[in-house]
Amino acid sequence: MITLFRWALGLILIAALGLGALLVFDRDPRVPQDIALTDVQRTWARDWLVANRPRGMREGEQATLVLSEAEANLLANYVVDRVGEGRARVWLEAGRARLSASVGLPWDPLHSFLNLELTLVEDAPLPRVEKARLAGLPLPGGVFQSLLGRFVTALDQTGVVEHVRLEADRVHIRYAWRNDILENIGSSLxxxxxxxxxxxxxxxxxxxxxxxxxxxxxxxxxxxxxxxxxxxxxxxxxxxxxxxxxxxxxxxxxxxxxxxxxxxxxxxxxxxxxxxxxxxxxxxxxxxxxxxxxxxxxxxxxxxxxxxxxxxxxxxxxxxxxxxxxxxxxxxxxxxxxxxxxxxxxxxxxxxxxxxxxxxxxxxxxxxxxxxxxxxxxxxxxxxxxxxxxxxxxxxxxxxxxxxxxxxxxxxxx
Structure with missing residues (x-):
């Protein structure tokens, strides 16, 4: 599971860096960087990912993940810590989810940040990208939003995620495991x-x-x-x-x-x-x-x-x-x-x-x-x-x- 999360976040980061000519990196993070995970929180996130990893699952075997808003935030920040230096914030509402993330550019003397904001709206079977903002610049219907839309479409074509339900303070994800999910997503792009x-x-x-x-x-x-x-x-x-x-x-x-x-x-x-x-x-x-x-x-x-x-x-x-x-x-x-x-x-x-x-x-x-x-x-x-x-x-x-x-x-x- 951590591999898929890091792969998806890495794809978003690479897409962002690929738009370098269009970006003006922010001097300030949108998400406060003083939010630190405690040892107890890190242990919970690591244990949750281990307990829910698909290793050992049979091809086509179904499972459902349920996360509260607080749990989603812990996991998001744990994954960001594994990828780089930064912080993330997740809001869950009825039929809608919002994500903000601020990632510091490594060893940048200007201490610039890559700020990402996403709004997802519940749809069948996967949520659709309603809005995408990168480095504080709105990109409605733009290149970055198009790239994210292609990723969602590619994920949909794998048939792995069968349904995502967004509620106030809770998200339900039902999926059927496919051993070749990463290859199928990459090939679909x-x-x-x-x-x-x-x-x-x-x-x-x-x-x-x-x-x-x-x-x-x-x-x-x-x-x-x-x-x-x-x-x-x-x-x-x-x-x-x-x-x-x-x-x-x-x-x-x-x-x-x-x-x-x-x-x-x-x-x-x-x-x-x-x-x-x-x-x-x-x-x-x-x-x-x-x-x-x-x-x-x-x-x-x-x-x-x-x-x-x-x-x-x-x-x-x-x-x-x-x-x-x-x-x-x-x-x-x-x-x-x-x-x-x-x-x-x-x-x-x-x-x-x-x-x-x-x-x-x-x-x-x-x-x-x-x-x-x-x-x-x-x-x-x-x-x-x-x-x-x-x-x-x-x-x-x-x-x-x-x-x-x-x-x-x-x-x-x-």
Whole structure:
């Protein structure tokens, strides 16, 4: 359950960051930040999520969740704490629900906030988005509201949530569990033409992995070489940029434990790739950082990837795993790779020619030796200040220099 909540909140955050050119971030949070959960409240929220997690539920098994307004607020703030730094407020009324959330931008010297306000109205089977405001700017019928509407529609198409009833001080959610809910939601948000391409690359990935020894790790470079060497169908092969984008998105989903599904097909696809741990510089987390940033850059541009990567590193530091410049290196290398793969038809074709000769991680991923990792917030601040500081930018320059020296980026791949 926590995975679904964090996934949905993450989608909203990414959508918001993707609208960066339209936003004016607020200097003040709409939701007071002095509201702190007690240890007892955190324990209750954690226990509730554990008790209501779908693990062990059978496909199609039904369940009903009932929450009071106070309980909904505890859960909302617990989830926000798990995602980043911020606070949320939920109001439940008869036939209507309102949500306000304020999320601080990580290590922003101006201490800016992303303020979100939503109004949902009861409808069948899912509530509809009546109003959406972002960073204090009303967006009725605008882009952000449209994105949220698409998410609700995609959730509706999965058939998971059967009914939501909004009452004064209470919400009832009846659902039938589907094991592939996240994949179905993600696939429903993809245009049909792009989904067809992605399904083709997922089939190619499944065939490739079928010939590999089971349960053994695979190298990210090998997977990139194979997918970028796949000859596209004649009908869709006229756009090398779109082909490379589809391959990147499929591989990003795979390294993060997800897949792509055709929403019109029920049941488990025989083309589902067998699970393998994917490694970059011997580490799974670096492969995930690289491909996630590459996918975000392919869909939303380098600024979006940098913002999400920075937010992720801030969250890691706050939750104990620490700020890692090795992760930053993987993020930035993934962005560079994606720019080359999708920047122009000529670059896209040249990368495919390079991949056919064989890609290794040394071609695109810089060495990570000597890069600080595991920095707690106080250690990061003492050593680097914030991401705008000279010391931080010097470290980024060192990383970029290592990326520039990679064979794939040192000279045109053709």
């Amino acid at each position: 993809v245009p049909e033409v792009e989904l067809d391409r992605m399904l083709g690359y997922q089939t190619a990935l499944a065939e490739y992995l079928r010939a590999r020894p089971a349960r053994r790790p695979v190298e990210l470079g090998d997977l990139l070489s194979h997918l970028l060497s796949v000859v596209p169908d004649a009908e869709s092969g006229s756009d090398p940029v779109a082909e490379n984008r589809a391959a990147i998105l499929v591989l990003a989903a795979y390294v993060n434990g997800q897949g792509v599904r055709d929403p019109s097909v029920t049941g488990t696809s025989a083309d589902r790739p067998r699970r393998h741990t994917v490694l970059l510089r011997g580490r799974r987390d670096l492969a995930q950082h690289f491909m996630t940033s590459a996918a975000l850059a392919a869909k939303g541009g380098g600024m979006l990837s940098n913002l999400v990567g920075l937010f992720k590193e801030a969250s890691d530091a706050e939750r104990g795993s620490g700020y890692s410049f090795a992760d930053v290196a993987a993020n930035r290398a993934g962005i560079r790779f994606s720019r080359l793969a999708t920047g122009s038809p000529a670059d896209a074709r040249a990368l495919r020619a390079f991949a056919q000769r064989g890609l290794s991680e040394n071609d695109f991923m810089p060495p990570i030796e000597g890069l600080p990792e595991g920095l707690a917030p106080q250690d990061f601040k003492a050593g680097f200040g914030d991401p705008q500081s000279t010391d931080y930018q010097r470290m980024v320059g060192l990383i970029d220099g290592r990326i520039d020296a990679r064979p794939l980026f040192r000279e045109p791949p053709g």
